[in-house]
Amino acid sequence: MAVQIRVPTPLRRFTGGTDVVSANGSSLREVIDDLERSHPGLRERLLDENGELRRFVNIFINGDDVRFLDQLSSQVKDGDDISIVPAIAGGR
Amino acid sequence: MAKTVKGILDEARAQVKEITVEQAREMLQDPQAVVVDVRESEEWRQGHLAQAVSIPRGFLELRVEEKIPDRRRPVIVHCAMGLRSLLAGRALREMGYENVYNMAGGFNAWKNNGLPWVADRQFTEDELARYSRHFLIPEVGEKGQAKLLDAKVLLIGAGALGSPAGLYLAAAGVGTIGLVDFDVVDLSNLQRQIIHATDRIGMLKTESAQKAINAINPGVNVARHDTRLTSENIMGIIAGYDVVINCSDNFPTRYLVNDACVFAKKPLADGAIFQFEGNATVFDPARGGPCYRCLYPEPPPAGMAPSCAEAGVLGVLPGLIGSIEALEAIKLILGVGKPLIGSMVYFNTLADRDFVRVLRLRRDPKCPVCGDHPTQTELIDYEAFCASVSFGANGTAEGSAAGVSSTE
Numbered sequence: 063m064a065v066q067i068r069v070p071t072p073l074r075r076f077t078g079g080t081d082v083v084s085a086n087g088s089s090l091r092e093v094i095d096d097l098e099r100s101h102p103g104l105r106e107r108l109l110d111e112n113g114e115l116r117r118f119v120n121i122f123i124n125g126d127d128v129r130f131l132d133q134l135s136s137q138v139k140d141g142d143d144i145s146i147v148p149a150i151a152g153g154r
Numbered sequence: 155m156a157k158t159v160k161g162i163l164d165e166a167r168a169q170v171k172e173i174t175v176e177q178a179r180e181m182l183q184d185p186q187a188v189v190v191d192v193r194e195s196e197e198w199r200q201g202h203l204a205q206a207v208s209i210p211r212g213f214l215e216l217r218v219e220e221k222i223p224d225r226r227r228p229v230i231v232h233c234a235m236g237l238r239s240l241l242a243g244r245a246l247r248e249m250g251y252e253n254v255y256n257m258a259g260g261f262n263a264w265k266n267n268g269l270p271w272v273a274d275r276q277f278t279e280d281e282l283a284r285y286s287r288h289f290l291i292p293e294v295g296e297k298g299q300a301k302l303l304d305a306k307v308l309l310i311g312a313g314a315l316g317s318p319a320g321l322y323l324a325a326a327g328v329g330t331i332g333l334v335d336f337d338v339v340d341l342s343n344l345q346r347q348i349i350h351a352t353d354r355i356g357m358l359k360t361e362s363a364q365k366a367i368n369a370i371n372p373g374v375n376v377a378r379h380d381t382r383l384t385s386e387n388i389m390g391i392i393a394g395y396d397v398v399i400n401c402s403d404n405f406p407t408r409y410l411v412n413d414a415c416v417f418a419k420k421p422l423a424d425g426a427i428f429q430f431e432g433n434a435t436v437f438d439p440a441r442g443g444p445c446y447r448c449l450y451p452e453p454p455p456a457g458m459a460p461s462c463a464e465a466g467v468l469g470v471l472p473g474l475i476g477s478i479e480a481l482e483a484i485k486l487i488l489g490v491g492k493p494l495i496g497s498m499v500y501f502n503t504l505a506d507r508d509f510v511r512v513l514r515l516r517r518d519p520k521c522p523v524c525g526d527h528p529t530q531t532e533l534i535d536y537e538a539f540c541a542s543v544s545f546g547a548n549g550t551a552e553g554s555a556a557g558v559s560s561t562e
Contacts, residue, residue, distance in 0.1 A: 068508065071429050072465075081502060117452040118543075122513050130516050145511060147433070147500060149450040150426040152467060154313030154347070154403035 063088050065142040067097065072148060076104040090121065091134040093144065108146065109134075118149040163240060170231075170243035170256045175264045178230050178257045187228040190218070192242040193261065197234060199296075201273040203264065211238050214245055225251045232257035232264070275300035281373070285327055293490040299327060303373075305487045308332035308395040310383065310411050312359040314472035315401035315425050317349035319480040324367040324374045326484060331367060332377040332395055335359040346469035383407060385533035388414045397483045400424045401476065405453035406536035412437060412446035413533055416524045421493070422446075423482040425475040427467055432475040435498040436482050439517055439524035443495035448518035448525075453540045474501060 064084050069077050077083050083101065087093035091113075098105035110116050114134070121128045122145040128136045138144070157165075173181070181187045182205060191198060191206040198208045209217050211233070222229060229251050233239040236258050243256045257264070265271060274296055277285070281299075288294040294302075305328050309316045312335040323331055339350045339362050347359075354362040360378040367376050379391055388410060392398055398420050400411050408426075415422040416439055424446065425434040437445045478499065485493050498513045522529045 068502070068511075070502075071431050081505060082508070118450050118454040120449060125511065125513050127514065127516060129518070145500070145513065147498075147513065149405070149454060150428045150431070150433070151405045151408055151453075152403055152427040153311055153315040153401045153425070153472070154343075 063138055063140045063142075065093055065138050065140070065144055067093070068143070068145045070146055070148055072150075073104065073107055073146065076101045076107070088137060089134070090123065090128055090136045090138060090144070093138060094134070120147045121145070122147060162244075163237070166240045166244035169247045170240060170254050172236075172240075172258050173230070173255045174258055175267050175269060178232070178255070178264070179269055181228060181230060181255070184228070187230060188222055189230040189232065189257075190214075190222075190242070191233070191261070192231055192239050193233050197261075199274050199276060201265070201271050202261065203232075204270065204272045206232075211242055214242050215249065218246065218249070218251075222251075225249075226253065227251075228253040228255065230255045230257055232260045234260045234262055236260045236263075275303065281327075284371075288326070294488060298488045298490070301487055301489075302327045302484065303329040305397070306330040306332065306395045307483050307487075308334065308392060308398045309401050310334050310398065310407065311401035311403060312347075312349065312363040313337070313343065313401060313403060314346045314427065314467065315476040315479060316363070316399075317347045318473045318476035319399050319401060319483075320349050320363055320367055321370060322477055322480040323483065324371045326480075327371065328374065328483075328487070330375045330377060330395075332379060332391070333360045333363050334379040334381065334383055334391065335363075336380060336382045346467065346472050348473070383410060385410060385535065388533070389418060392418055392420055395420065397486050398422045399479045399483055401479070406540045408446060409453065409539060410533065410536045413523050413530070416445050416447075417531075417533070421486050421495075423479040423486070425479045427471050427475050429465060430468055430471060430503045431501060432471050432503075433498050433500045434475050434478040434482070434494065435515060436486070436494045438493070438495050439521075441495055442517065444515045444517040445521060445524040447523045448521045449498075449515055451518075451522070452543050455543045468503070471501075471503060474503070 064086055067083050067085055069081055069083060085093045085096040087096050094105055094108060108119055123136055123138060124143050189203055189206045191202050191208050192211040192214060194210050207221050229246060231239040231243045240256045243254045246254045285299045288299050289296060307323055307328050309320055312333045320331060337359050339355050339357050339359055341355055343350055349366045350362045358380055360380050364376040364378060367374050392414055398415050400422055402408055419440040421436060421438040423436050439445050482494055485491050496515050498515055500511045500513055502508055519526045
């Protein structure tokens with residue numbers, strides 16, 4: 063299952079500056095594991111030491127927050143659109 | 155054969171039943187009955203029946219079908235004295251309206267009988283010209299403009315996001331704009347903080363913004379809060395406002411403003427920016443939406459994220475996001491459209507097809523602040539709250555967060 067992941071600016075140094083990358087997996091967790099293989103260091107920015115989604119990062123599958131789906135076990139299918147949306151504070 | 159005025163009026167009386175103001179009042183108990191005020195808009199503005207529809211006599215035939223498609227509905231027409239409406243009634247009968255009544259004595263008799271009426275806000279000549287483009291939009295109109303002029307909006311921060319928000323709200327005629335900031339204008343601000351100016355470097359941002367706002371619109375009352383927001387002063391500051399706009403630049407303030415707005419049940423138009431990216435939404439748990447805590451239960455660990463001063467921001471980006479925040483505030487004030495409650499617009503302005511996405515947000519029933527069983531019911535120490543989070547055993551503090559702060 064190939065999905066597209068939209069990477070926010072602060073994390074693009076792990077993707078060589080690219081804003082959209084693809085990865086494989088049937089669940090979000092598998093997708094993140096696959097991401098880690100191709101873009102080492104990215105997983106630690108998304109998941110905490112217990113392997114859970116960090117509380118200042120949101121991930122959306124096709125526009126829906128995975129916290130209200132099945133968290134990291136959320137199923138993904140071919141062509142799904144995954145957005146990583148970290149908290150940003152900027153306003154000045 | 156030429157007709158005289160008397161002849162025309164007599165003809166009209168034969169077709170249009172005359173009723174007294176008391177009878178009109180009774181008929182209007184029936185929601186099916188509709189009352190049409192055919193006076194000119196200038197007369198309407200001085201005062202009118204609350205439930206009346208305004209169609210000046212000259213536009214009657216052109217507009218009535220749109221306003222009253224059902225020709226069987228009882229239609230009461232009135233003017234100031236009862237003559238123009240008699241002729242209007244005849245025109246309606248000719249158009250096939252079956253139950254047309256003329257209110258004898260018109261609005262003057264209604265008023266003199268002590269029956270209830272309302273007066274719309276009286277706009278000055280200047281205001282009529284200044285807001286003429288708003289008056290043309292049905293969703294705004296004179297009623298909407300009156301709402302804007304009566305509205306009070308608070309901007310948290312008079313910086314990059316606060317600049318466009320403050321300028322557009324001022325131009326739109328938001329009657330009271332509150333500004334919270336304790337900083338002074340710096341040369342490095344001017345690449346994006348368009349409310350300020352080169353000759354105001356060194357001036358308090360609130361004062362500089364006040365000058366810009368009143369230069370655009372002298373009718374706006376600017377309330378300056380030249381202070382650092384704290385858990386102690388925020389409830390007193392936001393109490394007087396209808397809508398709060400978050401234009402702050404750091405996590406402690408964002409959590410403070412969120413929690414205070416949840417407790418005070420104030421809608422919060424929120425926006426944040428980073429380099430070429432930005433997002434905007436409306437937090438309003440009182441209307442069923444999420445709050446900032448539902449979205450981000452914790453801030454990124456302190457000291458890990460590059461600030462705007464380090465990472466930079468494209469000058470035009472806050473123009474985009476701050477304008478959306480102002481737009482959302484205006485939608486909330488007017489009560490038109492769907493505010494971005496539970497929706498976040500997310501801009502990646504370097505992309506083409508992916509330029510903007512809309513993400514669906516939800517209120518978290520387990521949210522400590524706005525959830526069904528909140529565990530935090532008063533304001534806390536937000537500096538400590540934001541300093542207490544850690545990256546975890548494997549993390550190093552430097553440059554490792556997904557989250558970003560942009561404190562200058």
